[in-house]
Amino acid sequence: MKKPRLTSSFPWPKTFLGFPVGEPRSGEPATAKDRGIAMIVVMFMITLMALFSADMIVNSAVDAELAIGSRNNLKAEYIAKSGANLATFLLMADLAIDLGQHEATGGKASISDSPTDFWGMLNGFPIGADTMEMAGQMQETFDLSKISDSAVLDSLKQFDGHFTLNVADESSKLNINSMPDNTGNVYSNMFKAMMSCPAEKDYLDKKKVNVPELVAYIRDWADKDERPNDESAKSSEDDVYADRVPKIKAKNAPFDSLDELRMIPGWDVDMHAIFSPLLTVYPIPVGTGKNTRTLINFNTASREFLGCLFPKSTTDCAEKAMEYRIKSDKDGPLSGQPEIQQTLKESFCADSPESEEIINRFTYRSDLYRVKVQAEVFGQSKTLEVVLQRKLPGDDDVKNQYKAAYRYLYWKML
Structure with missing residues (x-):
């Protein structure tokens, strides 16, 4: 025997999450109160979606800034290392020049070191894209294209950020x-x-x-x-x-x-x-x-x-x-x-x-130098401090491991 179906003459409205929405099931027109409740629900959902979207936009912007900052920080670190490599090259080139002069004069030219030497030429001079732009302008002004490769300068202009060298003689202390x-x-x-x-x-x-x-x-x-x-x-x-x-x-x-x-x-x-x-x-x-x-x-x-x-x-x-x-x-x-x-x-x-x-x-000479490099890329900065010792390769090391023309005694990145 079938159970009787419960019916009611009351026009119950459709609901969503407990909130009344839509027209009553009986097909009778909704009252003004019903429409007001529906409008509130719609506004509430739109507000939630707007807040959710704004949070996603803010998080995306923050993540993008963090990623850019991390990228620039890494660039600054490698630019600082590039500065240390340049300082090492200057120091070794200076020693090569002194040894070449000493050999060319039959041992009469003595080897000395002072702040006016090759290793101190770039102290305090910022090196980066702006510097290369200035070098390019000087090349055009003085017509130096025959002795300077403009393609190299154009490549260096892509260099993000800049670094400043300071090479000092540690044997002065x-x-x-x-x-x-x-x-x-x-x-x-x-x-x-x-x-x-x-x-x-x-x-x-x-x-x-x-x-x-x-x-x-x-x-x-x-x-x-x-x-x-x-x-x-x-x-x-x-x-x-x-x-x-x-x-x-x-x-x-x-x-x-x-x-x-x-x-x-x-x-x-x-x-x-x-x-x-x-x-x-x-x-x-x-x-x-x-x-x-x-x-x-x-x-x-x-x-x-x-x-x-x-x-x-x-x-x-x-x-x-x-x-x-x-x-x-x-x-x-x-x-x-x-x-x-x-x-x-x-x-x-x-x-x-x-x-x-x-x-x-x-x-009157030295083979021990302290190199300080300050690098900056779009607000991110790194400071690298290195103590370098240059020496002709030999077997005077106790552990017989020293075969290079230079070695780093100290290395610290900040």
Whole structure:
């Protein structure tokens, strides 16, 4: 027996997600209230779709910007590496030129290094598409098409972004890893002299820094023995680190970086900012059994550094020192140690017994350089810092692995 079908005379409207839509099922015309509810539902759905579309558009725009930023950041990184490669080429080309001149003159031409050399020609000069555009204009103005390939310039104009080189002689600084060796007293005296300039001395006196003790702590940190330096006034090298948390001891090994000086008691952020530009840790000595001392290139040493090492050059011999600097700009760098020693004695008044030992630590050339490359591509920037050592291939490496004409001692990308 069939169940009776339930019917109702009430005109129920069609529904969607619980909302009434459309005309009543009975075919009777919808009331104004029904149409208003339907309009609200439609507006609500349109609003949801608009918000969803806007969110997709914003997300797409953000993703596109992130992708562009990531691409430009990668480009900047490789442009910085290109700058490092260019600096390496300049340094090796400069050495090749010097060796060629030396050979062509039968060994009479001495090899020297100064900021006016080939490796320093592009310092501070932005290299990129804008630079190539300027080079192209100069080529047209001076009709240089016979000696310059315009196709190369046109290709370089496609170069996105630019980079700026700064090549500096790392041998113009005092190597703190030379202080603990057999001749370390000389380098320690140079370090003390560097910190005894009038302005630096006043600063250190206000901070109540005992310079001899500080130098002793530096030597104790990097030397190979565990015996404290006499000037440290300590019974053990580790006494000055007893209050450190976590516990540390003297390293008894060479400094790996200048930042490691922050481990030395008394060497704070301010002192690091003032003195670290005059210091280096390269080349880091290895267990060769050889003397680890490194000579300082007189031709690239800063005036401030020389003024600290030879105080009379800023007082009694200030006029002679200035005359030498003017003359050197015209005549070029010195190319022999006898010339350097004579210049230091005559123009810098390096005639004291202490100065006699110091002047023997100067040379006229270098094979150690710090390269800093700053690259930028559409707002994305990268900084690459490299320490490069150039050397003729030989078998003097302890591990017998050094067969190249240069090697990177330090590489850091920021």
